[in-house]
Amino acid sequence: MLRSLHRWPGLLAAVLVLALSLSGVALSVFPAVEAISAPPAVAGQTVADLAAKVQATHPTVEQIRRAPSGRITAYWFDGNTPGSAVIDPATGQDAGSADPSAFRTWLTDFHRALLMEDAGRWTTAAAALAMLVLSVSGAALVARRQGGWRKWFAPMRGPAAGRWHGEFARVAVATLTLSAFTALWMTASTFDLLPADEANAAFPATVSGQTGLSPAAMPALAAVPVADLRDLTFPYAGDATDAFALTTSQGTGFVDQGTGALLVWAVNGPWANIGEWIYLLHTGEGAAFWGLILGLATLAAPVLAVTGTLVWLRNRRNRPSVAGMASAGKAETVILVASEGGSTWGFAKALGHALQQAGGSVHIAPLSAFAPQAYSAAQRILIMAATWGDGDAPAASQSALGRVAAAAPHPTARLAVLGFGDRSFPAFCGYAEAIDTAARAAGWQMLLPLDRIDRHSAQAFARWSATLGEAIGTPLSAIHQPEPPRTTALTLVTRRDYGEAVQAPTAILRFALPSASLFDRIAGRGLPRFQPGDLLGIVPQGSSVPRYYSLASGTGDGFVEIVVRKHPGGLCSGQLLDLSAGQSVQGFVKPNPSFRPDRSDAPLILVGAGTGIGPLAGIIRANTRRRPIYLWFGARHPQADFLYGADLDLWSASGQLANLATAFSRTATRHYVQDRLRADAERIRDLVSKGGRIMVCGGREMAQGVRETLAEILAPAGLSPATLKAGGRYAEDSY
Structure with missing residues (x-):
């Protein structure tokens, strides 16, 4: 359910979210540029001093505005000709044009409403809602992948696309959530869907009727720092019944033009104050540095869109469904899969197809979706679990062991666990063993003893499926030949030979590091980044089963290096030691995160x-x-x-x-x-x-x-x- 909640908003709204994210990134630059280009503020300056200086420069000034960035703009009429300019607060003189950039205006309209007014605002609100759902569900998925919130910043592992997706998500999820939430708030405010308590002072019933007092002598304006100013509107020239209209960050009011006294004042309510903070957090207006941070974090959205799509495509490829698959509540056999690279899903499909041919109904799902209460018609639950590293769970199944241990036994279904791994590792099928032990401790009835498949052996899987058929009284023949791993050509550069004198030929083989772009690595092409202790898989000629060699180099070294000793009758070691400089072999990298030094300074x-x-x-x-x-x-x-x-x-x-x-x-x-x-x-x-x-x-x-x-x-x-x-x-x- 959580994965579906995350997947479909991302896929359906990907293009729209991308457009709004990129336009938001571009807009985040303007507050910083505006803050840098604006004339510097005058420490301790009051509105009275500012208004007097502007009026001295422009006697017919009608309005002074201060933007959240600190930029001050004045508006006036020379006869019937309107004028405006950015003002230097120290002198009251013009410091630049006040005309907005046409590109910024267009970009703002596009970001807010896709150039479609109200209909566009509702559309962008839907995109913001999709981003909010993606951010919240994504955070929950990262926590589940990591094994809990406390391990949020623990090293990530797994295939490149999923790892990059998770890395960017956990860095940017907070700002993306904030951006989506504030966008929804601002849309709701635009359409009056939120309570409104912004100050709206009524014009005073009486004024002094006097005119001509300089703003510099007005006590009400002298009491307001320029930093709090939002807008000061001058009274209409020659109209003794008019007054100054003053708006600050705290509220609005009117100031007598003859006495300079504050006539009326209304304070903003809490909803208006929250709205100001929401606006600042979403736009960066008034906090240029925060705007840049927001923009940089939002840049993660395109990366997340690309990597998320690649993860979805890989999962579709690696999680083949069986035609006619039954729903979880109607299937007689539920097959649950825990796989790091996706190869175990092929075995699950083969088994599901064999059970269907025998007349059974089958449901296949990831082990992370383990929910026995939903398997109302199940007669058997089969868990096919691969082991990663030193007995660890695949990245997407880290929380599944706890679920199995905590789940009450199914009233009708019996359980069987089949492990997939590599016998050359010390913890061969260690994760499957842990699941089997947890299920037995929880009181589950076991259909079969725990069995293990070494290096995707098709023969061993066929034997196990036959044993399963005997246990359920239905002859089964499940045959699956896994696809060979995707390899990259590695060209030998140098070799250093040892061991001939002690009848143990050994060589240090150094291969050129194949060039691969970041996109190639994310898409699973070429060699991913690797460290000493990771494994280089070599598929020897005449075999489909790879042999693994511990890497003696990392990506940063600029080469791929392994140490190989020739074993009597060894197919792969013999081929490797026969290589000469310039010759190539096909290889791939398999991470081995359990054999890496930590980052401490301890010995x-x-x-x-x-x-x-x-x-x-x-x-x-x-x-x-x-x-x-x-x-x-x-x-x-x-x-x-x-x-x-x-x-x-x-x-x-x-x-x-x-x-x-x-x-x-x-x-x-x-x-x-x-x-x-x-x-x-x-x-x-x-x-x-x-x-x-x-x-x-x-x-x-x-x-x-x-x-x-x-x-x-x-x-x-x-x-x-x-x-x-x-x-x-x-x-x-x-x-």
């Missing part, structure tokens, strides 16, 4: 062995602010496979690496990295006590051994890798 402890040095080297290379980084590195032989050896010396000399500790297993000492950690136990405890964070990268057995060793080292301090991980201070990338 960073890096532990790696073999090719696990890759992302750690990238982190050290990027340490331009000289955070204290300590590296423990294990290899076979210092002359054979001391990867990045020369670089580490340079980084140590530059202060990017505080300390390097090595261990080699093919030398006389035969030390492993775990042995060196034990030898440095006291230093490690000291670094951890200072808030240090630990990052480990390497083979799965090595990572487990390091974890156990660190548990021994940290035990005297009452800590462990598990407690550090719970506090966000321990990260592991193993393979």
Whole structure:
């Protein structure tokens, strides 16, 4: 419901909102220009002094106006010829033309009413209402995506278009909401839909009948600072029964032209005062700096329109519906999907189609819409959940786990959970496991034990669907071959070879960074921005299953670098190590947000062995602010496979690496990295006590051994890798 509330106003009113946003951005510049170009105000000047100086310059002056920007304009008649000018308040002399810019007039009319008077005002009000709905629902969606309001400014992740959409939304949502609300208020005020209590003083019943007193001698005008003036209208020449009409920010009244006394005064009510603030907040008139901020924030609207459309198109592509899909309340089978990149939706469609062919009714929806009370006819609920990073939920499903845990079991439907992930990650299908555990703890009846699909295996999915068919008494054959990932050509620039002497050929491969515009990245073309520790997926020839390599570089380095060791019979590693400079492979980037250094100044402890040095080297290379980084590195032989050896010396000399500790297993000492950690136990405890964070990268057995060793080292301090991980201070990338 929340997504629909956000989606349809955005799609239906996109062009109109864009037009009003861009015209509003242009208008936001004028108050600043006007404030800069206006003659400077005179400190402490009163209306009496200003009026006297203007009258000395223009004896037939009829009106003086002060705009919220501070610009003062006078109007007069020379005979039958009207005149006007911007006034220098220090002298009362003309300081420029008062004629409004034709472009500004046109732009203002377009922004307010689309050049269509009242009908246009109602149309722009509808657009403002759409923007208000978009802003409020968008804020709620950002909070849900982030896992709660408290995590509003936590780093965002996910596909580029959705991430950019969320980043701009959370920065601009407050100003966009304010702009939409104030626009609606001003429209309602224009059509007299709000209470009106603006001061409207009645002309006094009696006046002195005297004339000729200089404004400089009038006590009522001397009591009003120029900063409060809105309008001063002079009495009609020669008419002793007329009076000065004075309007300020507080109210309106009349001043006797012969005595200078205040005859009548009416004060603005609260609705009028609120209206003045609304006008200032919407236009920036009277607060030029705020107007510029408002304009800059409104520039986010076009970006949000583009990225929002791309997100909608991607979701339509990634969330295929099944023809003849039943509504949530009438379906026998409800399939709920949690997916980061969209690939899990293809499996859901295949399963839904198979169930329909078997005579069943099916409803497919995102897991974020989990609402068992709406599934009145359901006999089974199937959750197909992908895992992101270190056991995390996909961005759009972060709140779903809490819903599953809190929901009462369905009275008729049983539940089954199928996980999708990559077995090379430590938390393989960790999010699906968490959902299954939460459902069981909540008392749900389980249709099947938790099962897992490794790297989108079509065979494993077919086997699971057959098992599901047996459980429901209906033969099922759900076959889905996922589309290969969109890749980009990467051309090898240089390579550094190691390991031949110890029968472990290894190379540091550096590829040219493909050029891609911001729009290309938002649209999902080319490589997105990446950091050391993210993953480079390579699809080897003769296979549709990508292999992943931890990146040893970031986008800012200007190249794509990985470390590859040749595995006996390894299809991808063999092809990569056969590359020569100038040859290319197809690759794509997969973010790995769980393996990134935080931004604190606390010590960073890096532990790696073999090719696990890759992302750690990238982190050290990027340490331009000289955070204290300590590296423990294990290899076979210092002359054979001391990867990045020369670089580490340079980084140590530059202060990017505080300390390097090595261990080699093919030398006389035969030390492993775990042995060196034990030898440095006291230093490690000291670094951890200072808030240090630990990052480990390497083979799965090595990572487990390091974890156990660190548990021994940290035990005297009452800590462990598990407690550090719970506090966000321990990260592991193993393979």
